[in-house]
Amino acid sequence: MNFQEYEVIDFACDESFQRYCLEADDRDxxxxxxxxxxxxxxxxxxxxxREIVMILSAKQGNRLEQLKHLxxxxxRYDLLQEALEExxxxxxxxxxxxxxxxxxxxxxxxxxGSSFLFFRHTPAPxxxxxxxxxxxxxxxxxxxxxxxSVILRQHSSLQLAPGFNKDNRNLTxxxxxxxDVTQNAQHPFMVHTAALDxxxxxxxxxxxxxxxxxxxxxxxxxxxxxxxLPGQPQQKIILQPNQKLVTHAATPFAIAPLDADPVSHxxxxxxxxxxxxxxxxxxxxxxxxxxxxxxxxRVVFADETVKHYRYSxxxxxxxxxxxxxxxxxxxxxxxxxxxxxxxxxx
Amino acid sequence: xxxxxxxxxxxxxxxxxxxxxLFALYNSTYSHLLRFGLKICGNDELVKDCITQLxxxxxxxxxxxPPVTNVPAYLFTSLKRQLLDQLAYQSKIHAAIHRDTDKDxxxxxxxxxxxxxxxxxxxxxxxxxxxxxxxxxxxxxxxQLKFFEGLTYEQIAAQxxxxxxxxxxxxxxxxxxxxxxxx
Numbered sequence: 001m002n003f004q005e006y007e008v009i010d011f012a013c014d015e016s017f018q019r020y021c022l023e024a025d026d027r028d029x030x031x032x033x034x035x036x037x038x039x040x041x042x043x044x045x046x047x048x049x050r051e052i053v054m055i056l057s058a059k060q061g062n063r064l065e066q067l068k069h070l071x072x073x074x075x076r077y078d079l080l081q082e083a084l085e086e087x088x089x090x091x092x093x094x095x096x097x098x099x100x101x102x103x104x105x106x107x108x109x110x111x112x113g114s115s116f117l118f119f120r121h122t123p124a125p126x127x128x129x130x131x132x133x134x135x136x137x138x139x140x141x142x143x144x145x146x147x148x149s150v151i152l153r154q155h156s157s158l159q160l161a162p163g164f165n166k167d168n169r170n171l172t173x174x175x176x177x178x179x180d181v182t183q184n185a186q187h188p189f190m191v192h193t194a195a196l197d198x199x200x201x202x203x204x205x206x207x208x209x210x211x212x213x214x215x216x217x218x219x220x221x222x223x224x225x226x227x228x229l230p231g232q233p234q235q236k237i238i239l240q241p242n243q244k245l246v247t248h249a250a251t252p253f254a255i256a257p258l259d260a261d262p263v264s265h266x267x268x269x270x271x272x273x274x275x276x277x278x279x280x281x282x283x284x285x286x287x288x289x290x291x292x293x294x295x296x297x298r299v300v301f302a303d304e305t306v307k308h309y310r311y312s313x314x315x316x317x318x319x320x321x322x323x324x325x326x327x328x329x330x331x332x333x334x335x336x337x338x339x340x341x342x343x344x345x346x
Numbered sequence: 347x348x349x350x351x352x353x354x355x356x357x358x359x360x361x362x363x364x365x366x367x368l369f370a371l372y373n374s375t376y377s378h379l380l381r382f383g384l385k386i387c388g389n390d391e392l393v394k395d396c397i398t399q400l401x402x403x404x405x406x407x408x409x410x411x412p413p414v415t416n417v418p419a420y421l422f423t424s425l426k427r428q429l430l431d432q433l434a435y436q437s438k439i440h441a442a443i444h445r446d447t448d449k450d451x452x453x454x455x456x457x458x459x460x461x462x463x464x465x466x467x468x469x470x471x472x473x474x475x476x477x478x479x480x481x482x483x484x485x486x487x488x489x490q491l492k493f494f495e496g497l498t499y500e501q502i503a504a505q506x507x508x509x510x511x512x513x514x515x516x517x518x519x520x521x522x523x524x525x526x527x528x529x
Binding site: 008066 | 489528
């Protein structure tokens, strides 16, 4: 038969070609693979014919790839058996282990990318805009007139004082931002928030000061900062690197070490700077708060017990739905989206 | 040896811990299990995962496997249980995301439903649905027998009482029409 004259439909209708697409027969598989290497000019035609066969067969085939998975699975199982050795009767494999993989593939895959996204966006001309808002962007990076860089988190805003970099380096933050401040002995860098003021002398730190949260967190990575609380200008709290200051409307302030991730050694306080959401054995109630911040959507509970379910995980969060899906897989709950809110129930 | 005898011999060897027999059984029943599973749920990835899982379980408990006279029937039943378990487990998620599209898994899916459901791209689903509407019921029947059930043209001709040539031409025209619509 002269396959060189074949067009898309001729291939699709050819029985040997169909068996090749579905990997049903090793001889056909071998024949067509061989034929294709000799007729590279027919590649596109064959490709289209193959797509038609795959659509009409509902993606059957894949036998060899699936066989590979089975072989891998059995090899792992046998290894496990060897390891357990004397420990008697064969263990029944846990069902759902494939789902665990699925969860990893959808939500997670995280260990990559330790470099921060400092200058990924073009620096905004901060001189002209005295008020900068991140808006819906998950992060907005800016370089201030004095050369300091700031990553502003979604829904957060930064207001530069008049005369910034000429007479002073004062700014006001609402929300959360990550600062890398240049040194300038003449003008200390001052960050004002609703709950506290921070004086900086060249350093890297993160401030979380949401107006709707009663807690303000200042995490220091490098250098030195001096924090004062409103009404107590004489009490200066000095933070050392890898410490954070937590102030709360109702309780006295506390200084705590940064929460380093055991795997990546990156501080959890700035997980948001890297494009992902990290959760370490936290109750769903707290996670919901984080999701609210991360996605800018209200999350409410229709059930009390669910609030206390605990989860761990790291998400390369694309949508809140995906993040919740992945959490559900490890311990089920239900959720629905209604009128701009996510409602979590048992 | 016939297909049936082959499978019975694979099964007996598997029970004795013969690993190649497991793979032989897998290769000989894979496409049948896949088609069977697709009719229960139009998610080829889920069905393929469950088949892999089924054979892993066969291997892990091969010592406890009973003697079986109809091996494919045993595998179909196990796969169905596996699939329904997974679907029940997932139904909570599905209920939350697309509560309306969930079908009762007891109902067998039609060929058109299956080939549309396994497509992920919404645009593709839509076009495929449109394209299938342009085919006659006879064309769809023959395309299903050919591409989904995997029958040969001779088998199709015999089953539908027409010549091989006519069967081929019907399918050829159907694909030509589909291709035009899908482009």
